[in-house]
Amino acid sequence: MSVIYNRVALIGLGLIASSMFWATKRGGLAGHVTGYARSQDTRDTARRIGLCDEVCDNLIDAVKDADLIVLAVPVGAMGAVAAEIGPHLKPGATVTDVGSVKRTVIDAVAPHLPEGVHFVPAHPLAGTEHSGPESGFATLFDNRWCLLVPHESSTAESVAQLRVYWEGLGANVEEMDADHHDLVLAVTSHTPHLIAYTMVGVADDLRRVTDSEVIKYSAAGFRDFTRIAASDPTMWRDVFLNNKEATLEILGRFTEELFALQRAIRTGDGDMLHDYFTRTRSIRRGIIEAGQDTDAPDFGRSKLEK
Amino acid sequence: MSVIYNRVALIGLGLIASSMFWATKRGGLAGHVTGYARSQDTRDTARRIGLCDEVCDNLIDAVKDADLIVLAVPVGAMGAVAAEIGPHLKPGATVTDVGSVKRTVIDAVAPHLPEGVHFVPAHPLAGTEHSGPESGFATLFDNRWCLLVPHESSTAESVAQLRVYWEGLGANVEEMDADHHDLVLAVTSHTPHLIAYTMVGVADDLRRVTDSEVIKYSAAGFRDFTRIAASDPTMWRDVFLNNKEATLEILGRFTEELFALQRAIRTGDGDMLHDYFTRTRSIRRGIIEAGQDTDAPDFGRSKLEK
Numbered sequence: 080m081s082v083i084y085n086r087v088a089l090i091g092l093g094l095i096a097s098s099m100f101w102a103t104k105r106g107g108l109a110g111h112v113t114g115y116a117r118s119q120d121t122r123d124t125a126r127r128i129g130l131c132d133e134v135c136d137n138l139i140d141a142v143k144d145a146d147l148i149v150l151a152v153p154v155g156a157m158g159a160v161a162a163e164i165g166p167h168l169k170p171g172a173t174v175t176d177v178g179s180v181k182r183t184v185i186d187a188v189a190p191h192l193p194e195g196v197h198f199v200p201a202h203p204l205a206g207t208e209h210s211g212p213e214s215g216f217a218t219l220f221d222n223r224w225c226l227l228v229p230h231e232s233s234t235a236e237s238v239a240q241l242r243v244y245w246e247g248l249g250a251n252v253e254e255m256d257a258d259h260h261d262l263v264l265a266v267t268s269h270t271p272h273l274i275a276y277t278m279v280g281v282a283d284d285l286r287r288v289t290d291s292e293v294i295k296y297s298a299a300g301f302r303d304f305t306r307i308a309a310s311d312p313t314m315w316r317d318v319f320l321n322n323k324e325a326t327l328e329i330l331g332r333f334t335e336e337l338f339a340l341q342r343a344i345r346t347g348d349g350d351m352l353h354d355y356f357t358r359t360r361s362i363r364r365g366i367i368e369a370g371q372d373t374d375a376p377d378f379g380r381s382k383l384e385k
Numbered sequence: 386m387s388v389i390y391n392r393v394a395l396i397g398l399g400l401i402a403s404s405m406f407w408a409t410k411r412g413g414l415a416g417h418v419t420g421y422a423r424s425q426d427t428r429d430t431a432r433r434i435g436l437c438d439e440v441c442d443n444l445i446d447a448v449k450d451a452d453l454i455v456l457a458v459p460v461g462a463m464g465a466v467a468a469e470i471g472p473h474l475k476p477g478a479t480v481t482d483v484g485s486v487k488r489t490v491i492d493a494v495a496p497h498l499p500e501g502v503h504f505v506p507a508h509p510l511a512g513t514e515h516s517g518p519e520s521g522f523a524t525l526f527d528n529r530w531c532l533l534v535p536h537e538s539s540t541a542e543s544v545a546q547l548r549v550y551w552e553g554l555g556a557n558v559e560e561m562d563a564d565h566h567d568l569v570l571a572v573t574s575h576t577p578h579l580i581a582y583t584m585v586g587v588a589d590d591l592r593r594v595t596d597s598e599v600i601k602y603s604a605a606g607f608r609d610f611t612r613i614a615a616s617d618p619t620m621w622r623d624v625f626l627n628n629k630e631a632t633l634e635i636l637g638r639f640t641e642e643l644f645a646l647q648r649a650i651r652t653g654d655g656d657m658l659h660d661y662f663t664r665t666r667s668i669r670r671g672i673i674e675a676g677q678d679t680d681a682p683d684f685g686r687s688k689l690e691k
């Protein structure tokens with residue numbers, strides 16, 4: 080791989096930014112990478128583990144010479160960061176973000192960017208339940224999707240260049256418009272996360288089943304929910320506040336279906352349940368065939384030995 | 386390990402029974418293991434892969450000399466199997482089952498067992514989303530829990546012997562009463578499964594998001610739900626029909642909480658969301674500390690490389 084951007088600035092040094100850094104190094108995709116995080120603590124950690132070629136104590140220093148500026152902070156913080164950096168961006172630079180919601184991020188960021196700066200919003204569909212500067216790794220984006228949501232301020236060249244960069248990071252790239260992005264993600268990510276948080280909350284609340292029982296006997300299905308519900312609270316608060324409409328719509332559909340299944344249980348309608356549970360299997364097969372998950376039982380958690 | 390039962394009969398040759406067989410062999414826990422499954426197909430497969438020392442074409446042949454009979458069929462089929470084998474059981478034999486629900490299984494099975502036969506219901510909390518005779522493996526129960534729910538027909542000795550057997554299969558054993566079992570499992574397993582099936586059903590139904598989008602972009606959280614929702618439809622239909630009360634109760638609690646979170650999203654109550662998402666993290670930590678799951682990001686699905 081060759082250098083795609085001479086100077087890259089990573090703003091926010093958490094899971095996504097740190098994974099981007101390691102993958103950028105792996106691919107030799109940037110000449111120089113600066114980094115900035117809000118807290119001294121995170122900047123110190125970044126320096127200690129060699130995250131970024133240069134960690135700046137000041138946001139403006141990090142972005143002022145950059146050809147690509149990546150906003151990798153929680154969705155709710157994007158606007159404020161854009162407002163601060165806007166006046167200091169190099170003409171012709173590309174600004175991108177990695178936020179999990181696109182419509183509100185675009186509305187919050189775009190007004191602060193000067194003419195001549197290209198804004199190409201993006202969202203890599205990859206993550207883990209861990210966060211912070213030490214959670215990143217170079218292979219996070221390999222064979223995952225990254226969705227680009229080009230803004231009117233972006234040129235064909237700036238979009239094409241970001242695409243090549245994300246491909247260099249390991250991802251497959253597609254373009255999508257902001258509203259459709261937010262709806263698709265409400266289905267594949269946001270609503271599942273809310274439901275997982277809810278189920279873990281219910282378990283935590285029950286008086287007649289102790290926490291220690293919930294923990295001991297979690298392997299029967301519940302523990303998969305707890306992994307999802309261990310994700311960063313700030314990130315997810317911002318996601319729900321910023322993808323309100325689509326999340327509420329999908330939640331409405333979810334509740335409807337849940338009530339139908341609930342009624343089938345109450346009335347003993349075994350055929351309805353069996354049909355429903357049969358239908359959902361084909362989606363799993365599709366995901367495995369598309370290479371988006373392992374077919375190893377239990378995600379390969381159990382070692383297979385005979 | 387030494388032989389715990391001279392002759393073991395496995396009725397139903399799916400994931401659980403086949404895993405029990407491989408673990409029994411690994412530990413040398415039985416002198417001789419017979420097996421029976423309803424269909425010729427499954428019996429042929431079992432013979433081909435060496436599952437059981439002897440596969441019988443007839444249910445009665447499989448159980449008649451057995452010291453331990455394991456009912457490893459769907460919950461709704463337990464009663465009929467018990468009725469058929471009851472008259473042919475050896476005096477002093479132990480009958481156990483591995484059903485995911487205990488109250489209704491006990492009510493369905495116990496009346497068919499003759500005096501002098503010990504009934505010790507059990508439930509290993511281990512499984513994968515795969516089923517059938519070829520899905521089993523020897524390590525499935527290692528470090529998992531097996532719950533015993535002794536029935537009045539069981540003696541202290543028969544319970545103790547089954548405990549040693551399950552420990553030999555790799556499990557940690559606890560005793561619990563049937564109703565509490567069914568409530569705990571409604572929380573840690575049955576309701577999470579129903580919710581996962583529902584979410585996958587919703588995704589499958591949406592007109593504006595295509596199946597291929599759901600599949601492509603599943604890595605953002607949804608794919609964990611699809612794994613759970615790929616479990617056997619017959620097994621799960623029977624679980625919900627047989628653990629109706631507890632499942633409906635937990636579903637009611639779930640819906641209540643979901644509505645509270647939904648309202649917080651609608652009204653933009655970020656503090657409520659942040660608090661909720663923070664609280665659920667500690668359960669995850671407990672599960673990892675208790676050795677019931679891996680702390681590897683994403684269940685270890687992603688390779689960690691820098």
Ligand SMILES: NC(=O)c1ccc[n+]([C@@H]2O[C@H](COP(=O)([O-])OP(=O)(O)OC[C@H]3O[C@@H](n4cnc5c(N)ncnc54)[C@H](OP(=O)(O)O)[C@@H]3O)[C@@H](O)[C@H]2O)c1
Pocket residue numbers: 090091092093094095096116117118119121122151152153154156160177178179180202203204205206207209210211212311314318
């Ligand atoms: N995690 C995922 O699965 C995932 C996947 C795809 C996209 N995303 C998106 O990627 C973005 C970053 O997520 P992440 O998982 O990398 O988060 P993370 O690990 O929690 O890191 C967030 C980073 O943002 C900084 N930050 C937080 N609030 C800030 C503020 N108000 N002003 C300036 N900096 C602030 C933090 O600095 P301090 O450490 O100094 O507080 C930290 O360096 C989010 O928009 C998220 O929606 C996440």
Ligand SMILES: NC(=O)c1ccc[n+]([C@@H]2O[C@H](COP(=O)([O-])OP(=O)(O)OC[C@H]3O[C@@H](n4cnc5c(N)ncnc54)[C@H](OP(=O)(O)O)[C@@H]3O)[C@@H](O)[C@H]2O)c1
Pocket residue numbers: 396397398399400401402422423424425427428457458459460462466483484485486508509510511512513515516517518617620624
């Ligand atoms: N899978 C799990 O995660 C898990 C975990 C703990 C407990 N359990 C419990 O373990 C039991 C077995 O589950 P499994 O996962 O091993 O199931 P499985 O892989 O689907 O196997 C079920 C076996 O039962 C036989 N069977 C089905 N219906 C029958 C009937 N009406 N009469 C006689 N035999 C019949 C099947 O025979 P054919 O192949 O010939 O149809 C097959 O051999 C269930 O009660 C389940 O609740 C399951």
